[in-house]
Amino acid sequence: MQKLPKVAIDVVDVKQVVVTPDPAGETVVTIEVVGGQMVELHLAPHASAKLEAFLSRASLEQAKLAPIQ
Incomplete structure (x- = not known):
């Protein structure tokens, strides 16, 4: 299978x-x-769950670096 190049998109806002x-x-x-x-991103249920898990882990890691005071 041919490997396609990545597409980088600069997101300004959600x-x-x-x-x-x-x-x-x-x-x-x-x-x-x-x-x-x-741009609309249509995520299948498994992709949505995976994105949610990644964001949760990223949030936990960020909280360790800058805890709420």
Whole structure:
């Protein structure tokens, strides 16, 4: 299988996250990129769960470096 190049996108803002109540449904994340273009990311349920786990771990690690005072 041919390996495709990575695409780097500079995200300016996260505008909206829509999570369906259906466990088999997708999550839609709307982001704004440099230049004002809006991009929708449609995540399958397993991708959404994986992103949530990564963000939770990142948040825990960040909290260790800068605890709330």
